[in-house]
Amino acid sequence: MKIKNQDFLKKENLILVLKMISDYGPISRAEISKQTDMSPTSASRIVALLSEKNLIEEVAINHQNVGRKANYFRLNKKGIYFIGVELDKSYLRVGLMNFDEELIFKKTVEMRETDPNMVVKQIVDEIYELKNNFDLIDNLIFGLCVGIPGIIEPEKGIVSFSVQMQWENTPLGDILHERLGLPVKVDNELKLKALSEYKFCDDDVEHLIILGFGSGVGSALISHGDINRGKSNFAGEIGHTIVDPNGACCPCGNFGCLQTYIAEPFLLNEAAKIKRIDSLEELILHAENGEIWAKKLILKAIKYASIAINNTVCSFNPDLVILSGSLIENHPYIQNLLLKEYEDTIWSPAHNSFDVEITKTKDEGVILGAAIRMKNHFIENIHL
Ligand SMILES: [Zn+2]
Numbered sequence: 001m002k003i004k005n006q007d008f009l010k011k012e013n014l015i016l017v018l019k020m021i022s023d024y025g026p027i028s029r030a031e032i033s034k035q036t037d038m039s040p041t042s043a044s045r046i047v048a049l050l051s052e053k054n055l056i057e058e059v060a061i062n063h064q065n066v067g068r069k070a071n072y073f074r075l076n077k078k079g080i081y082f083i084g085v086e087l088d089k090s091y092l093r094v095g096l097m098n099f100d101e102e103l104i105f106k107k108t109v110e111m112r113e114t115d116p117n118m119v120v121k122q123i124v125d126e127i128y129e130l131k132n133n134f135d136l137i138d139n140l141i142f143g144l145c146v147g148i149p150g151i152i153e154p155e156k157g158i159v160s161f162s163v164q165m166q167w168e169n170t171p172l173g174d175i176l177h178e179r180l181g182l183p184v185k186v187d188n189e190l191k192l193k194a195l196s197e198y199k200f201c202d203d204d205v206e207h208l209i210i211l212g213f214g215s216g217v218g219s220a221l222i223s224h225g226d227i228n229r230g231k232s233n234f235a236g237e238i239g240h241t242i243v244d245p246n247g248a249c250c251p252c253g254n255f256g257c258l259q260t261y262i263a264e265p266f267l268l269n270e271a272a273k274i275k276r277i278d279s280l281e282e283l284i285l286h287a288e289n290g291e292i293w294a295k296k297l298i299l300k301a302i303k304y305a306s307i308a309i310n311n312t313v314c315s316f317n318p319d320l321v322i323l324s325g326s327l328i329e330n331h332p333y334i335q336n337l338l339l340k341e342y343e344d345t346i347w348s349p350a351h352n353s354f355d356v357e358i359t360k361t362k363d364e365g366v367i368l369g370a371a372i373r374m375k376n377h378f379i380e381n382i383h384l
Pocket residue numbers: 239240250251252253254257
């Protein structure tokens with residue numbers, strides 16, 4: 001308790017040390033002090049406090065150069081836990097992540113209906129069940145973050161607008177906080193997925209863009225680990241960039257929005273003019289089997305998806321572009337076509353300036369990203 005009241009123990013220093021251990025651990029006291037410009041005494045005292053609170057743990061590592069053991073610190077993975085939730089109109093996914101960003105549990109259930117009260121009830125039921133299953137760590141669960149497709153006010157936890165869920169100005173964060181008594185964050189699902197992809201990319205990647213081609217079209221940019229939000233958090237909504245003012249009508253009221261050439265509902269609408277198709281999978285299968293009309297429709301979508309890659313790369317100059325969404329994931333046929341097509345479409349000065357990868361996190365991306373967002377919130381607001 002004496003340590004707690006010392007003047008040097010500024011909140012900023014505490015956050016800095018915890019971030020350092022989270023990002024670079026196992027790390028020694030000396031290295032923490034050097035990297036943070038903190039005196040060895042201050043660094044050691046903060047390390048002692050974090051150990052006392054079970055948030056970090058000591059590991060002995062053989063120091064190769066001098067042949068002696070030095071004490072290093074890393075996060076205690078069992079120190080605190082975070083819940084990530086993904087909402088979609090047809091399913092609800094819940095995940096539990098430890099402090100070391102490992103997903104230790106995940107579950108997907110069918111969404112019964114999209115009425116906000118029913119959705120809240122379903123989320124609350126699932127979280128109570130999760131807490132029962134993990135009885136021992138119930139009181140170590142810090143909070144949860146929910147990822148939803150749509151325009152979100154992340155500071156207020158309000159879903160301003162979600163076409164998929166048919167929600168408008170829904171104060172989801174407040175309602176869930178009231179029901180669960182835990183801190184709650186709400187965010188756009190693709191922005192959260194970008195956070196989890198950033199976790200798995202090479203250390204030298206500074207600017208990562210994720211593109212989502214599914215029931216809509218969107219993108220999200222991570223720069224130096226932070227989500228690029230813009231003023232009203234809709235930075236990256238490329239689905240509504242206009243690519244042909246004489247194009248098809250988009251539900252937003254404009255003509256020729258990018259998503260009208262690529263997104264699932266529009267592709268199925270076009271397909272229906274030729275043949276009744278129930279799913280994107282069915283359409284892709286027809287194309288793979290060589291049905292000309294289906295192939296033409298897919299190739300047109302691929303062309304516009306390449307334009308989407310080109311336009312976002314020209315706008316943001318990323319190191320890495322991640323391709324995701326139901327059109328891409330689990331469809332090597334589409335992946336191969338797109339990976340070839342974008343090479344022909346990309347602006348020549350941007351050629352070879354970035355890498356393109358298929359999503360690594362797939363269906364875990366949103367829940368993991370949501371839990372990481374909550375972990376970052378915990379660290380940035382820590383008080384011991
Ligand atoms: Zn539109």
